[in-house]
Amino acid sequence: MAAPAVKQDGLHDCRDAWARTIEDLAAQDPRIVVVVNDSVGSSKLGGFQKKHADRLINVGIAEQNMVGVSAGLANGGRIPFVSAASCFLTGRALEQVKADVAYANFNVKLVGQSSGVAYGELGPTHHSIEDFAWLRPLNNISIVVPADAWETAEAVKWAASHEGPVYIRLSRMPVPDLEVADRKFAHGKAELVRDGSDVTLIACGTMVHLAAKAAADLEAEGISARVLNMGTITPLDEAAIASAAHETGAIVTIEEANIHGGLGGAVAEYTASSEPVPVERMGFPGFVPTGSVEWLFDHFGLTAEGIARTARKAIGRKRA
Amino acid sequence: MSTNDIAQTIREKALWMRRRAFTMVFDARLGHPGGDFSAIDIIATLYFGVMRYDPKKPEMAERDRFIMSKGHATGALYTGLCAAGYFPEDWLNTYMQPQSKLNGHPNRNYLPGVETNTGPLGHGVPVALGIAIAGQLTNADYRTFVLTGDGELQEGSNWEAAMTAGNRKLGKLTLIVDRNRLQQGMGTEETNGLDPLDDKFRAFGWDVEMVDGHDVDALLTALSEPAGGRTKPLCIIANTIKGKGVSFMENIASWHHGVPNAEQHTTALEELI
Known part of the structure; x- marks a missing residue:
């Protein structure tokens, strides 16, 4: 059996990588500013605040203003990173994200913290599982979903160098480092975590690790599962999906998000019109009941076992 | 140029803008005259x-x-940008036609001189605030002006931005409220009243000036930057008349997005001289 693609020791909160990286970038580039909604602590920006106090713009609990201000900062030649809980950043300020950032096409970086169901028991008001569906139809804005600390740092560096709107979706849940040889950050490209020929598991963010574990488990029973880390949802790596459909004949998507309109929706839209193969979408069907993150993952089958089970189902749907 | 000459030039430009904008609305059969x-x-x-x-x-x-927060009033914005030299006059003939750069609401990616995309109300003041903060961070000398409608101030985002602007003491930021007291259906005060508007802005940490928004001399005085600059953002409440300059339009709410017939078009151009 091949070694699992996930290191078993050492978990990291990706917010630490975000905070370190933005501090370093700000030291190098005076145009970088961070805009927050009383979210200094939850964005781990205490260090940034100490080092670059004048470049931390805290508008208070006012998300519409926060996003509008960021568009104005971009107009004034700054490179704003807006850092806030993703539920409020994308939900409360959605019209500002649409009109002021995406439609106006300003060089604004939105960093959604504590996304998915990271707030667990706090409930659906604080979950951010609709964000992909809200932002995917908006032109100009790229959606980037790092899976671990390394990818988070690379995504933030890439966003700073890219001219145009970006949404980086981070979690607060500790995750291991993905173990992939010779990693190079390639925006818009799926990362091959593990090759396989019977089914492809396409995951993003926190779910990539579970998909890798599921693939290792499936190998023990003779099923060869490919695992793709779809770290960019917009623009979508259609070539990687086409290859997966063509070469493995079945796809499972796994995201810590609503199954309507997110990664699974994007993959299903593409395959339905270009490479029709069975696609099983894993995630949340809508508002979730009360429960811890771990309980919610387990309840909705977002575990290595659940993913393996769904992979077998997808394989079973292949036409003879 | 003397102040009198400047004021005279402004009045001439404004007259041209009114005539041109009214014909644009007449031709497009759409607009917010x-x-x-x-x-x-x-x-x-x-x-x-x-x-x-x-x-x-x-x-x-x-x-x-200049941020046009009341983005529906593109007849005013586009004729102003055209008169200022941002694009040739024949572009105005394409107003709201298919593929035109002159969309019903302004798009900065289509037209030079448009600072941000507006249309949904309550977006301009936060963006202007961000521009002013960028200027404050870099010790830049530029001023930022944003024009809102008065009914538009019912949007809460304006007050989020007003609070931040007051707290940050953004002396280079000027908000002008087009206080025509009418929104699309009826008066502002009978819809969701704004008065006392001046006290609201003072309470948010702004300087406030009240002017006749059709008195060019008064506008020039209110908009001039005092020696040494300001230590607070400035709100100019410009008392205006919806439809100002055309007898049958003045103070009539239905001209919010009214379109003239041929006779009205002719009559208006006869009055606008």
């Missing part, structure tokens, strides 16, 4: 008496910025 006409004297005063800009360098870092 009532709010165009309440705002035109303000916009003409900004572009021909107050702001520093170079239409050949619309991205110049040190330019003064």
Whole structure:
């Protein structure tokens, strides 16, 4: 059996990588500013605040203003990173994200913290599982979903160098480092975590690790599962999906998000019109009941076992 | 140029803008002429008496910025930008035609001189605030002007931005409220009243000036930057008349998005001389 693609020791909160990286970038580039909604602590920006106090713009609990201000900062030649809980950043300020950032096409970086169901028991008001569906139809804005600390740092560096709107979706849940040889950050490209020929598991963010574990488990029973880390949802790596459909004949998507309109929706839209193969979408069907993150993952089958089970189902749907 | 000459130029430009905007609405069979006409004297005063800009360098870092938050009044904005030299006059003939750069609401990616995309109300003040903060961070000398409708101030995002602007003491930020007291269906005060508007802004940490928004001399005085600058953002409440300049439009709410017939078009052009 091949070694699992996930290191078993050492978990990291990706917010630490975000905070370190933005501090370093700000030291190098005076145009970088961070805009927050009383979210200094939850964005781990205490260090940034100490080092670059004048470049931390805290508008208070006012998300519409926060996003509008960021568009104005971009107009004034700054490179704003807006850092806030993703539920409020994308939900409360959605019209500002649409009109002021995406439609106006300003060089604004939105960093959604504590996304998915990271707030667990706090409930659906604080979950951010609709964000992909809200932002995917908006032109100009790229959606980037790092899976671990390394990818988070690379995504933030890439966003700073890219001219145009970006949404980086981070979690607060500790995750291991993905173990992939010779990693190079390639925006818009799926990362091959593990090759396989019977089914492809396409995951993003926190779910990539579970998909890798599921693939290792499936190998023990003779099923060869490919695992793709779809770290960019917009623009979508259609070539990687086409290859997966063509070469493995079945796809499972796994995201810590609503199954309507997110990664699974994007993959299903593409395959339905270009490479029709069975696609099983894993995630949340809508508002979730009360429960811890771990309980919610387990309840909705977002575990290595659940993913393996769904992979077998997808394989079973292949036409003879 | 003397102050009198400047004021005379502004009045001439405003007259041209009204005539041109009304014909644009007549030709397009679409538009918001009532709010165009309440705002035109303000916009003409900004572009021909107050702001520093170079239409050949619309991205110049040190330019003064004007944000048209009441983005539906494109008849006023587009004629103003055209008169200021940002694009040729024949572009105005394409107003709202298929593929036109002159969309019903302004798009900065289509037209030079448009600072941000507006249309949904309550977006301009936060963006202007961000521009002013960028200027504050870099010790830039530019001024930022934003024009809102009065009914638009019912949107809460304006007050989020007003609070931040007051707290940050953004003396280079000027908000002008086109106080025509009418929104699309009826009066502001009978819809969701704004008065006392001046006290609201003072309470948020702003300087407030009240002017006749059609008195060019008064606008020039209110918009001039005092020696040494300001230590607070400035709100100019410009009392205006919706449809100003055309007898049958003045103070009639239905001209918010009214479209003239041929006879009304002719009558209006006869009055606008």
